Amino acid sequence: MTTEMLIAIIITVIGASTPILIAALGELVVEKSGVLNLGVEGMMLIGAVTGFAVTFTTGNPWLGIACAAFAGMASSMIFAFLTLSLSANQVATGLALTIFGTGYSSLFGQAFTGRPITPFRSIFPPELATDPVLRLIFGHSPLVYFSLIMVVAVWWFLTRSRAGLILRAVGENDLSAHSIGYSVIGVRYAAVAFGGAMAGIAGSCFPLLLTPQWAERMTAGRGWIALALVVFAAWRPFRLLAGAYLFGLVMTLELYAKASGGAFSFLPAELWASLPYLATILVLVLISLRRAGHSNAPACLGKPFMPAS
Amino acid sequence: MQWKLEKRPEPSRTMVYAAPVLAVLLTAIVGAAIFTAIGYNGVGAVREIFVTPILNPLKWQDLGIKAAPLVLIAVGLAIGYRANVWNIGAEGQYILGGLAATAVALSTRDLAGPWILPLMAIAGVAGGMAWAVVPAALKTRLKVSEILTSLMLTYVAIQLLNYLVLGPWRDPMGFGFPQTPLFTADQVLPIVVPRTIVHLGVPIALVVALIAWFVMARSLFGFQIRVVGAAPQAARYGGFSANKTIWLALMVSGGLAGLAGMLEVAGTFQRMVPGFPTNYGFTAIIVAFLGRLNPLGIIFAGFAMSVAVVGGEVAQTTIGLPNAAVGIFQSMMLFFLLASDVLVRYRFRRVGAQPAGSAA
Helix, strand or coil: CCHHHHHHHHHHHHHHHHHHHHHHHHHHHHHHCCCCCCCHHHHHHHHHHHHHHHHHHHCCHHHHHHHHHHHHHHHHHHHHHHHHHCCCCHHHHHHHHHHHHHHHHHHHHHHHECCECCCCCCCCCHHHHCCHHHHHHHCCCHHHHHHHHHHHHHHHHHHHCHHHHHHHHHHHCHHHHHHCCCCHHHHHHHHHHHHHHHHHHHHHHHHHHHCCEECCCCCCCHHHHHHHHHHHCCCCHHHHHHHHHHHHHHHHHHHHHHHHCHHHCCCCHHHHHHHHHHHHHHHHHHHHHHHCCCCCCCCCCCCCCCCCC | CEEEEEECCCCCHHHHHHHHHHHHHHHHHHHHHHHHHCCCCHHHHHHHHHHHHHHCHHHHHHHHHHHHHHHHHHHHHHHHHHCCCCCCCHHHHHHHHHHHHHHHHHHCCCCCCCCHHHHHHHHHHHHHHHHHHHHHHHHHHHCCCHHHHHHHHHHHHHHHHHHHHHCCCCCCCCCCCCCCCCCCHHHCCCECCCCCCCECHHHHHHHHHHHHHHHHHHCHHHHHHHHHHHCHHHHHHCCCCHHHHHHHHHHHHHHHHHHHHHHHHHHHHCCCCCCCCCCHHHHHHHHHHHCCCCHHHHHHHHHHHHHHHHHHHHHHHHCCCCCHHHHHHHHHHHHHHHHHCHHHHEEEEEECCCCCCCCC
16 A cells, blocks of 8 residues: 555545544533533534535635534524423433434525535645645645644643633532532533534534535434544543544445445445444443443433522 | 522423423424524415324325324333433334344245234334344443444444345346335235225234333333332332343333334335335334323324324425425424423422412
8 A cells, every 4th residue: 555545544534533523522521511412413414504505605614614613502502491491301302402403404405405515625735735744734624623623622621721620510510519609500501502513513524524515414323423432532532532533444444345345345335334333332332341330421411400499 | 570490399290281282382383483484384384284184084094104103112112211211223123123024024925824914023023122132231231321322223224224125135026126025915914994004003003002001000010110210219229120121121112113113014115115214213202202201192192293294295295395394393392392391390480579370
């Protein structure tokens, strides 16, 4: 294998990993605050269709991403209102959000089926990316750099900032956080909004970075894989990065299997397409085997906040 | 003046039953407004989706055969949800049930006899259960979330279906269409109402729901499920095994979803096609909640939801409403239900003014 090919594969792997990484980072912060939002897949689809529609009509991918973030955040507020203000069941509400996002994106995506957009690839001048090694540094979509910056930012926020400390306190012991005067519901609203915005941006990666057109349900369960990844990473941002790239590799195998056939035809194409989902199950099994009981999950995860008063 | 939520001394029985009705009404009103705002005939959409299927006798048969799988799957899911076991992969278990029944049908093509259909039903139940074994085993042994594993297996089931109908099961006489041959007369469900398409699956679903209601309300098993869900500590103290409950809940929900898949392939499709997964497994989640996780309620909720499904098809042809709109209506129903559920446990009270009576 030549260096050229290897670099091309690495760039594909990183691209395929980026949406799950962004969505999982958002969900990580949500879960750290003690909330389980199963609506990631739905918010991603809303982000995907919004990102596509805005980029298609205005020709400006930056605006597309911003609107996708806003749309994801807006939809997450439905979830926040129901679960945080009305203490509805988080599992059921998250599922409803996913069903809603699926319907919403098919409804508004219909008009765009089969229309291509220009993919949002490198923003650096092409001279910088002539050499294969330089291409590895400068050859990515801005969304990739964004995801990497966010890994560091989320890590810094959670472990080094005061606000992050409060957020973790709310997730570990909401009653204590409440009794020393922090607004549990306020913190959780903010976390869910952040998760929604990140899921929206993650969704916009599908039309802007991976396949530059609209296809119904184009996120294909990646939102659920992002949820599994948070468990796999034991709620740690840098492990999330490693996990996401591992999944990117598996998904790239599937793409290559579809495109090249020949070398991969010893197994049916449908089996290659099942790999990311089977790998998710495998990864969940491995992580629970190794941890044997201690899951590192935030103590209040998924439980509604019920102050005594 | 401000309103404040105040906890009721005890949950309101009235609101338990009023909440689903309120949710459907709110969905109709808000749905009409939203679809008008985005340029469709909103009032027409609501009329076609919620009213036309009830008023048009020609649509009644469709209501029956669409409600049957929804009721069957939702009854199984509700038993699990009561015990806090979140099987959300019923769609995959439904597909596997259909595939297992098809496997029996394909291998009995040259045979005849009334034993073939029961055998297909057993295969369907076993297929659905087999797909639920993985989440159950991983949950009980390794504490892996059944939410994620059951859902992941749904995607795998769709790939398995595609592989089979595109490859080994493809009808050689089918002009290249990716589908199996038609089932024989002994492999399709009999029609129970003459001159309609209402097949045996409809009464089966009703009977299963009634049995489930009896078991949940009157048996020790039902009691155990309810205690494990409502008070896990007390359940452990009372000697109810949490692991056993997880296994039972997943086997029952998987088996019923598999049975629904068998009834659907042998009753409605009469052959296996790539379009077999029609989201019943996900819609049934909404049906389970709308029916208050109670098998009797689920019968009503299943029919109500099938009105929306049939109405969605009507609205597609009459006023050109896209099929995806039904998904939006369904999720709105669940959103509004979860929102009105707050009134079961809380009531609104004015703060600042004189203590007012309850608003609910």
